[in-house]
Amino acid sequence: xxxxxxxxxxxxxxxxxxxxxxxxxxxxxxxxxxxxxxxxxxxxxxxxxxxxxxxxxxxxxxxxxxxxxxxxxxxxxxxxxxxxxxxxxxxxxxxxxxxxxxxxxxxxxxxxxxxxxxxxxxxxxxxxxxxxxxxxxxxxxxxxxxxxxxxxxxxxxxxxxxxxxxxxxxxxxxxxxxxxxxxxxxxxxxxxxxxxxxxxxxxxxxxxxxxxxxxxxxxxxxxxxxxxxxxxxxxxxxxxxxxxxxxxxxxxxxxxxxxxxxxxxxxxxxxxxxxxxxxxxxxxxxxxxxxxxxxxxxxxxxxxxxxxxxxxxxxxxxxxxxxxxxxxxxxxxxxxxxxxxxxxxxxxxxxxxxxxxxxxxxx
Amino acid sequence: xxxxxxxxxxxxxxxxxxxxxxxxxxxxxxxxxxxxxxxxxxxxxxxxxxxxxxxxxxxxxxxxxxxxxxxxxxxxxxxxxxxxxxxxxxxxxxxxxxxxxxxxxxxxxxxxxxxxxxxxxxxxxxxxxxxxxxxxxxxxxxxxxxxxxxxxxxxxxxxxxxxxxxxxxxxxxxxxxxxxxxxxxxxxxxxxxxxxxxxxxxxxxxxxxxxxxxxxxxxxxxxxxxxxxxxxxxxxxxxxxxxxxxxxxxxxxxxxxxxxxxxxxxxxxxxxxxxxxxxxxxxxxxxxxxxxxxxxxxxxxxxxxxxxxxxxxxxxxxxxxxxxxxxxxxxxxxxxxxxxxxxxxxxxxxxxxxxxxxxxxxx
Ligand SMILES: CC(C)[C@H](C(=O)O)[C@@H](O)C(=O)O
Ligand SMILES: CC(C)[C@H](C(=O)O)[C@@H](O)C(=O)O
Numbered sequence: 127x128x129x130x131x132x133x134x135x136x137x138x139x140x141x142x143x144x145x146x147x148x149x150x151x152x153x154x155x156x157x158x159x160x161x162x163x164x165x166x167x168x169x170x171x172x173x174x175x176x177x178x179x180x181x182x183x184x185x186x187x188x189x190x191x192x193x194x195x196x197x198x199x200x201x202x203x204x205x206x207x208x209x210x211x212x213x214x215x216x217x218x219x220x221x222x223x224x225x226x227x228x229x230x231x232x233x234x235x236x237x238x239x240x241x242x243x244x245x246x247x248x249x250x251x252x253x254x255x256x257x258x259x260x261x262x263x264x265x266x267x268x269x270x271x272x273x274x275x276x277x278x279x280x281x282x283x284x285x286x287x288x289x290x291x292x293x294x295x296x297x298x299x300x301x302x303x304x305x306x307x308x309x310x311x312x313x314x315x316x317x318x319x320x321x322x323x324x325x326x327x328x329x330x331x332x333x334x335x336x337x338x339x340x341x342x343x344x345x346x347x348x349x350x351x352x353x354x355x356x357x358x359x360x361x362x363x364x365x366x367x368x369x370x371x372x373x374x375x376x377x378x379x380x381x382x383x384x385x386x387x388x389x390x391x392x393x394x395x396x397x398x399x400x401x402x403x404x405x406x407x408x409x410x411x412x413x414x415x416x417x418x419x420x421x422x423x424x425x426x427x428x429x430x431x432x433x434x435x436x437x438x439x440x441x442x443x444x445x446x447x448x449x450x451x452x453x454x455x456x457x458x459x460x461x462x463x464x465x466x467x468x469x470x471x472x473x474x475x476x477x478x479x480x481x482x483x484x485x486x487x488x489x
Numbered sequence: 490x491x492x493x494x495x496x497x498x499x500x501x502x503x504x505x506x507x508x509x510x511x512x513x514x515x516x517x518x519x520x521x522x523x524x525x526x527x528x529x530x531x532x533x534x535x536x537x538x539x540x541x542x543x544x545x546x547x548x549x550x551x552x553x554x555x556x557x558x559x560x561x562x563x564x565x566x567x568x569x570x571x572x573x574x575x576x577x578x579x580x581x582x583x584x585x586x587x588x589x590x591x592x593x594x595x596x597x598x599x600x601x602x603x604x605x606x607x608x609x610x611x612x613x614x615x616x617x618x619x620x621x622x623x624x625x626x627x628x629x630x631x632x633x634x635x636x637x638x639x640x641x642x643x644x645x646x647x648x649x650x651x652x653x654x655x656x657x658x659x660x661x662x663x664x665x666x667x668x669x670x671x672x673x674x675x676x677x678x679x680x681x682x683x684x685x686x687x688x689x690x691x692x693x694x695x696x697x698x699x700x701x702x703x704x705x706x707x708x709x710x711x712x713x714x715x716x717x718x719x720x721x722x723x724x725x726x727x728x729x730x731x732x733x734x735x736x737x738x739x740x741x742x743x744x745x746x747x748x749x750x751x752x753x754x755x756x757x758x759x760x761x762x763x764x765x766x767x768x769x770x771x772x773x774x775x776x777x778x779x780x781x782x783x784x785x786x787x788x789x790x791x792x793x794x795x796x797x798x799x800x801x802x803x804x805x806x807x808x809x810x811x812x813x814x815x816x817x818x819x820x821x822x823x824x825x826x827x828x829x830x831x832x833x834x835x836x837x838x839x840x841x842x843x844x845x846x847x848x849x850x851x852x
Contacts (some may be wrong), residue, residue: 361750
């Protein structure tokens with residue numbers, strides 16, 4: 127039968143807790159939909175660096191790259207740093223080395239989870255930010271030039287990656303529009319490139335590349351928006367947008383803002399997708415303050431796992447994977463609609479409670 | 490007597506309208522407080538570029554630089570661009586050429602103006618973002634290198650400017666704490682540097698410089714926060730912060746986000762301050778869609794003018810200026826508390842109505 131290999135990098139801190147919770151929910155789900163998932167547990171992260179001198183060994187990288195998908199918890203630890211003082215973040219290495227250019231970060235309100243904005247439209251928010259994840263300012267990671275007097279970093283945007291990012295974004299908008307085709311929700315897809323083309327040539331360049339790709343998607347509307355105006359509109363009228371591609375650093379900032387709108391990092395899944403590989407991980411960090419206490423909210427990881435099943439389905443794994451993805455997302459929604467309240471939103475349901483509540487909605 | 494020279498660059502679009510409205514309010518205010526203000530009207534901006542071939546002549550620049558303060562409306566126009574496709578923005582030239590390193594952007598809720606966040610604490614929000622305004626990514630403005638395949642920009646952070654930015658931020662936090670010393674509001678000042686030191690050496694460098702300056706302000710608390718986490722916290726718990734200095738591009742993004750929290754750009758004043766010069770201007774643009782219709786909200790410009798009077802007072806212009814600044818801010822607050830509603834918040838009071846309502850609260 128069709129068993130897929132999932133590399134599991136649980137990582138540091140609460141990464142291990144939310145990953146375990148998610149695997150416990152995937153078990154009954156996989157059974158129910160007759161889908162085969164074989165996990166390969168791999169070690170990477172800050173504590174791995176402390177113990178072995180490397181944050182992710184070449185063997186681990188190769189195993190992850192060889193799997194059908196990668197499920198990641200969270201990595202990094204404040205006190206464990208590289209020699210130049212920056213954080214241990216092998217998740218960034220995965221993005222770069224596996225060319226995972228499309229960082230997909232849905233911003234979707236979950237029924238029952240309090241949203242930040244007062245406007246009632248925020249309660250039905252459903253947009254997606256696509257953070258380019260292999261270049262932009264992050265091209266400069268580890269390459270910054272520092273003297274006594276000054277420091278410099280280089281932001282780099284390439285035609286090749288921008289073209290892929292654009293194609294990915296338009297295809298996503300098209301697919302979302304098709305899924306929305308229920309009576310009364312006939313909205314065409316909309317891609318809004320977020321840039322700073324009014325000041326920087328590199329972003330004017332990015333606009334040019336997007337415009338070329340847009341012509342191949344006449345069914346999808348295309349606009350551009352300056353990043354500062356976008357930050358404002360994310361708190362004033364986010365419901366007017368749909369798919370929002372942007373440069374890496376802009377995406378790092380605005381995806382966290384987006385998470386803040388719909389309950390915080392505990393509710394924000396993500397997928398870093400390339401042509402041949404993909405990493406699925408919660409957008410949150412390792413949360414040293416609550417690590418080991420069983421208090422971490424596993425929702426972001428559960429929803430990331432749903433994105434993983436969906437991505438595998440789209441790559442031909444079969445309808446069972448698509449159904450499982452949909453049921454997992456629906457189960458999360460149903461659990462919160464029925465009163466599940468994790469500590470990050472003022473509730474008393476810890477990691478295991480949350481996993482149990484979601485699992486109970488399956489089947 | 491003590492008459493100060495104010496260079497007035499009203500600019501393009503609604504820039505001219507909000508500037509005229511503000512001058513009309515400053516007239517009775519100046520009389521009442523016995524302060525002398527002499528205006529020198531200067532032309533600059535996109536239409537100036539179209540008509541004369543230069544967005545700001547050297548004579549205009551010299552006149553602005555020679556004034557005691559500069560009051561600016563808004564500049565730029567979508568259809569009028571420089572040869573590399575970027576926007577006409579002489580306000581950026583002023584920041585660079587006059588070394589206005591501290592872009593002060595208060596985020597303060599005005600009673601009666603709807604805030605974006607549902608949490609009631611947002612209604613008393615009062616924090617200040619300080620956007621470094623002469624370097625960072627904007628160092629690269631007009632210098633981006635573009636080939637067919639790729640484009641690059643350089644982010645630059647210098648010790649000299651960072652030291653000034655840090656000193657400015659700590660002094661501002663100290664001053665704000667002193668002003669807060671009313672019964673029940675005994676909160677010490679807090680400076681939170683917003684950076685991305687976990688990934689970029691240039692921001693680790695920035696942290697190092699700030700730490701050195703922090704030692705000279707033992708009465709002010711000092712913390713650091715990553716820019717992505719800050720974007721999230723600006724929508725989750727902005728009331729936990731006080732003074733937030735940051736790099737130019739980060740500041741461009743987060744100050745607009747901040748504006749979105751408290752009514753939008755129409756309510757967001759700003760001051761770009763250097764050692765010897767300062768420009769005061771609303772954070773909004775020229776709003777081509779409503780330009781010439783008398784609908785623009787002049788509040789941001791009125792509050793910017795109040796910041797100007799306050800800055801002049803701090804530089805020795807006299808108590809009359811400080812009193813006038815305080816009264817102007819209070820008059821804006823009182824007008825909105827009494828029902829003034831501009832079109833940007835769904836009301837029907839245009840530019841002239843708003844100016845009249847604020848003027849009526851003076852004296
Ligand atoms: C941990 C950090 C280096 C990382 C990033 O900046 O990309 C994180 O913020 C993220 O968004 O995945
Ligand atoms: C008009 C634009 C170039 C400018 C900037 O990016 O600095 C504006 O957004 C601002 O914040 O003053």
